[in-house]
Amino acid sequence: MVVSVVVATYNGKQFIKKQLDSIRNQSRQPDEVIIKDDGSTDGTFELVEEYIRKNLLNNWIVEKNRQNLGYKKNFFELLKAAHGDIIFLSDQDDEWAPKKIEKMAEVMEKNTEVKTLNCGISLIDGQSKKVKLDLRKNFYNANFLYSKNPLKDLNYFEFYSIVERNISPGCAMAITSEVKDEFIKIYDFGLPHDWFLNLIASLTNGCVFLNEELLNYRLHGENTLGISDDWSATSKIDSFEKDRKDKIVEYQQLIQAFTIFEGRFPKNKKITLKIKNYLELHLAFYKKAQIRTLLKLYTCSQYLETSTFRGKVWDWLVALKLNKFL
Template sequence: MKTAVLMATYNGEKFIEKQLDSIKNQVLAPDYVIIRDDGSTDGTVEFVKDYISTNDLVGWNIIKNQRNLGWRLNFRQLLIDSQNTDADVIFLSDQDDVWNLGKNKRQLEILAEHQEIEVLSADTEFNVSASEATVPTNYIFKDNDQELSKFPIEHFYKAGFRQGMTLAIKKEFISRFLKYWKEDYNLLPHDALIECLAGLLEVGYNLNECVAVHNRHESNASGKAVVTLKSPKKLHIQELYAKYQGYYDVIYKVLQDNNSPLEQEEKVYYEFTKRRIRSAQSGSFFKTIGQVLKDWKKYEHFSSRIRDILFSFKK
């Protein structure tokens, strides 16, 4: 099976070399490494170009985006790029982690042994280098003493089960959802979408082995809240649309394509999210409180109900 590594970069010159080394030195060398830079203002692009040239790396390429997309849409574009290759399996990479040298080979072996798996995540070590860094709380699999754990079926939006940089994905799986991921769903994280969808389709598993070191520092793009109670109402509405409606829209349509028995259940949350957005856009406290009460059981968290009510007071 041919493989491709997708890496998103942004101002990563000071720490990218270790990750490039760990990709280059994999026991199973990738056939393609596609790197998209999101408008770095340091020397990231020049450094990577020199690295590729110096090491004579065939199949490696760095593309500089014409405009800053943000890390979510940058990964979306990389996933689109992957569809233009003949790779069978796609690996996702951040710019600042370090992979074990046997990572890709080990994950590919699992995919070959278990044809039912289309998305395979894995465990990591965490290296926290700054007090400002956020540290993800990983989902706990009840059978994590086994080699593999199956992703659960989560009906609500969830941040995912493992870091996106551990993912090995069959190319065909990407084609299932990519056609529905619109560019204006620009706050939708790729890893949450991929992992939760794989759980709902029952094709996602975690390899309960450490395959990399995940570095957490003050410059990490992920892990930071988009909206706080100090945010303007416009951002609240934008996140409801560009993240949550985007998520349920894509999930529902893919389940529909696959004649999943869960299709109608996810449609309920899709329609609920659209009602949340209409209430927020109305600017009416009374309309919002009525919608919250009507949809009370469709909110995953009490804090989400409070959020909608508090933002209804903002202009």
């Protein structure tokens, strides 16, 4: 199978060379590497151009967008340009394990039902030193992935189980050309592209997590989503209002995504309608947190199955207005 790697860059000069080195030194070399720079002003584009020229990388290309597109549209354009049967997504500031492409491509070639494959991540700091993180109960993969059941080597996720949260950052993902083609047709630039891709794959039970750490995910000020290890009540209370506003936007985006899926995947219409109804009830609770709106949530099996114990307790505190007292 033909393997592509797509890399999005924007003002990433500080770390980009380590990421490029980790791609260039893979045990299984990609057939093409496509890099799109989103209007960097710090010399990132020029550094990448020189890196390609110096290392005689004839199957690597870099282009600079005429205007800043933002990460969603930049990855959209990258995926449109990719020719591979398997496409690896890459950020500009991580470091890949030497056998990341080899191991993930082998899994996808042997298991043709796999449409998106997400590998495990380990955390590093700005000096590439390992960062230790305490995992929450029933959480894995640097607190990105929630599962009540212990993980196997390969773990399949149906879309009702990833509707609350994605299972891994996009930089840990490889996708098939089939998912890419569907994505290009229907993506609405609402949800993050990686979450949308996993949801598409999950509609045919093809969203999979490989329980092996093959990516060093670099922590710095701009990419800490999903990584926080402060789960105290004080932290939760302090961040409540911002989280509430973010969740309202997120649920609106999810509802729109499932409206799209409803039309594109008629075989799954019954379940997509069910989840869409659940999302609408959850959105209603975030807009107006009351006991009445919370009790409606408890009629949905998705809420009972996918919400954490802490999350349920917090919802009751909010519904009873005790968060303000605390």
